[in-house]
Amino acid sequence: MTVFVHIPRTAGTSFSNVTGIPGPHKPILYYVQKERKRLDKEVTVSIIRHPLDQIESWYWWDEYKYHKPFEEWVDLGFPIRWQTRFRCDGMPEGYPEPIDQAGWIEIDGERMVEHILRFETLERDITWFCESVLNIEPPKLHKYNQGSRRKQQTGTVWTPETIEKVKPIVGDFAEKYGYELWMEAIG
Numbered sequence: 723m724t725v726f727v728h729i730p731r732t733a734g735t736s737f738s739n740v741t742g743i744p745g746p747h748k749p750i751l752y753y754v755q756k757e758r759k760r761l762d763k764e765v766t767v768s769i770i771r772h773p774l775d776q777i778e779s780w781y782w783w784d785e786y787k788y789h790k791p792f793e794e795w796v797d798l799g800f801p802i803r804w805q806t807r808f809r810c811d812g813m814p815e816g817y818p819e820p821i822d823q824a825g826w827i828e829i830d831g832e833r834m835v836e837h838i839l840r841f842e843t844l845e846r847d848i849t850w851f852c853e854s855v856l857n858i859e860p861p862k863l864h865k866y867n868q869g870s871r872r873k874q875q876t877g878t879v880w881t882p883e884t885i886e887k888v889k890p891i892v893g894d895f896a897e898k899y900g901y902e903l904w905m906e907a908i909g
Contacts, residue, residue: 771841773892792879
């Protein structure tokens with residue numbers, strides 16, 4: 723069995739659909755506090771995504787795109803209809819914000835999820851995970867919720883100024899997991 727820590731806006735739906743592994747939006751802290759026995763005997767996996775792409779995906783997904791320009795939305799602190807749509811009963815104190823990817827897979831700065839897949843190399847990573855960890859034939863990855871198509875149509879919403887505004891929020895995660903926060907990195 724596998725515990726899938728489904729960070730929002732990181733292709734978790736695609737992962738669940740092709741592997742059959744359910745992925746409710748619950749951080750690792752939930753499993754540590756509420757389902758510790760599962761963690762002791764099951765494999766843990768999660769998917770991370772470039773933090774700027776994840777933030778942009780939230781913007782396109784959420785209703786604010788209809789009312790606020792991206793820069794204003796960033797200035798407001800990324801207001802997201804998160805609480806009413808995704809929060810579950812019984813969530814522990816310290817539930818991470820949706821853009822806090824580290825908060826989903828770490829506790830006190832220590833990574834608690836055994837296998838980290840990357841959105842940017844998802845097909846390759848799912849193939850590896852299925853073959854090497856689950857010992858199953860890797861399924862064909864159907865691309866649900868293709869954010870890259872939207873980016874190709876509209877171009878990026880990021881500017882050097884908006885990147886500077888989010889660095890204090892996502893910079894540590896980006897550095898720790900090997901993502902760069904500059905314009906060419908997302909272009």
